[in-house]
Amino acid sequence: MLLAETIETLDPQPGQTLLDCTAGLGGHSAAIGGHLGPTGRVVLVDLDPGNLELAEARVSGIDEAPEVVAIHGSFAQAPRELAERGILADLVIADLGFASTQVDDPQRGFSFRGDGPLDMRMDPTGPITCEELVNTLGEDDLTKIIFEFGEERFARRVARKLVEARQAGPIQTTSQLAAVVRRAVPRAPNQRIDSATRTFQALRIAVNDELGALEGLLGSIEREAARQGDDRTWLGPIARIAIIAFHSLEDRPVKRRFKRLTDAGLTERLTRSPITAGDAECAENRRARSAKLRAIRLTR
């Protein structure tokens, strides 16, 4: 996503180290890795071990490949992992959200298109599945998640219907969940998106603690930017950081934190306003329409 724009913004140079917080299928890392060359290094991080493996193979397979370090886990922990390994990143990319390998596989339970178990974990070893959330949380907690993470006006109705439905037996599949949600959310005439979309997004964000992880990463960037050069533990001098968000719940904290850092003189903005995808990319990939790239550079 926004590949050319990300490369232009990060301006990778031979010998630099890239931290890819969301390795996915390795698209960004392979393209940026080509600029880093054999003296450079790419640190790949992903919650999804299958994607991490794909990304590692892809980046290692490019001509003049950089050194590749693969770390399974959340990017919230990446700063600590880098510090423990004594690695300073010159470039950081986080391309937030889910990958096609996850949403296109019904067995992963991310989508209401096609039936599958109600899982939704990016990390199959993660602590909680969507099935557990939906069948154990009380009505108030479900309402809060669906309202806050899905911005669903009918959150209370959806939560009530879920609690009612599970009295007849646990909700175990994506199609069962979608059917309950569709019964709760009135469909407007000419409505193009499925009524279940917002609730699925909300539950996915909760299962994977997506906003908590983003907050963790942004907090680490802020603390590191405030450190003097020699005290830095994971970011190199004048490191460049790019984050691609897909909805306002992700973009808002990025925008706010980048502004605070820039107002404090710790960073410079590399994007005045967010960069969005061009017509060609949007035509090819619907998801690109919502992508927003923001980037900063540490001032020292």
Ligand SMILES: C[S@@+](CC[C@H](N)C(=O)[O-])C[C@H]1O[C@@H](n2cnc3c(N)ncnc32)[C@H](O)[C@@H]1O
């Ligand atoms: C949009 S895809 C990245 C695509 C990648 N940039 C590419 O070019 O192929 C997002 C990836 O981030 C991973 N992910 C999401 N949240 C994460 C987190 N907190 N920590 C680590 N990886 C995460 C997902 O598992 C998914 O593989």
